[in-house]
Amino acid sequence: MSESTRLRIAIQKSGRLSKESQKLLKSCGVKFNVNEQRLIAHSDNMPIDLLRVRDDDIPGLVMDGVVDLGIIGENVLEEEQIERQSLGKPAECIKLRELDFGACRLSLAVPNEFSYQDASSLEGLRIATSYPNLLRRYMQEKGINYRDCMLKGSVEVAPRAGLSDGICDLVSTGATLEANGLYETEVIYRSMACIIQSTQSQPDDKQALINKILSRINGVVRAKESKYILLHAPTETLDQIVALLPGAENPTVLPLNDDTNRVAIHAVSTEDLFWDTMEQLTQLGASSILVMPIEKMMG
């Protein structure tokens, strides 16, 4: 691949998605070193360049075809999409898949002393947000009039500072709301990180590389969600034991040396094996139970 056809992937420079985005690409075999001062990181084993930017810029860079792929929160993607649609700017991209990080929700919240019944309690009031488009869509659906207070950060301090009556901001644990004397009243959008592709048609070799990265991401995410389970089981409770293993299809059953009453089971479980299931397994006579992480999966 020539320099101009190197695959360009935009990721957040620093913030909530930045480390996970880098980790994901590294676990897909993309080698690169990030220099905190530099906007671009070149991979030295694949024709890939990483563009490290503010997360707000990522959807636009992909929609304008400036970069080929982007890793972004669905909240920012959707916000930018609505904004661009209203301005008649290109707003298309392909969401390749959701990722397994960046889980958060965009919620309405009000001060603890606010008596809230439903969204109509906000009629005519001022709401501070960094997501004016998602907020407007929700409030229009509910038929509620409100006033905007657009803030790029520190949204949670707006009511106490007298700037607004309520807020519409991202929540994960709820600790920031609590610390600011606010409580969550409505979830208006649930979000995960996702990987998006530009709709521009790609040369075959570049599209093949995108497909390869995506297939590796699928393998990495599936592996993280799965566990490799080894255990010894009495033959008489074998069926019950296999039935308890979450999502395990056709486990391998192997004989044990000098023991015809017990077998070894090897299984890949598509879910984590919880302590209570482990306890049920031991009650059925299972022993030597090992639950191990899986690094990669394919096929």
Ligand SMILES: Nc1ncnc2c1ncn2[C@@H]1O[C@H](COP(=O)(O)OP(=O)(O)OP(=O)(O)O)[C@@H](O)[C@H]1O
């Ligand atoms: N508390 C949270 N827990 C999990 N994910 C979150 C949380 N807050 C935000 N996110 C997700 O991470 C994305 C980036 O959040 P971050 O706070 O780093 O953004 P930012 O301050 O706008 O960064 P930038 O400087 O790149 O503009 C959010 O758009 C959202 O998708």
Ligand SMILES: O=P(O)(O)OC[C@H]1O[C@H](OP(=O)(O)OP(=O)(O)O)[C@H](O)[C@@H]1O
């Ligand atoms: O419900 P919580 O777990 O408290 O998380 C919510 C907070 O996380 C995000 O901010 P972040 O900490 O990323 O900082 P930022 O304001 O600089 O974006 C978001 O904007 C909230 O303020």
Ligand SMILES: [Mg+2]
């Ligand atoms: Mg941002």
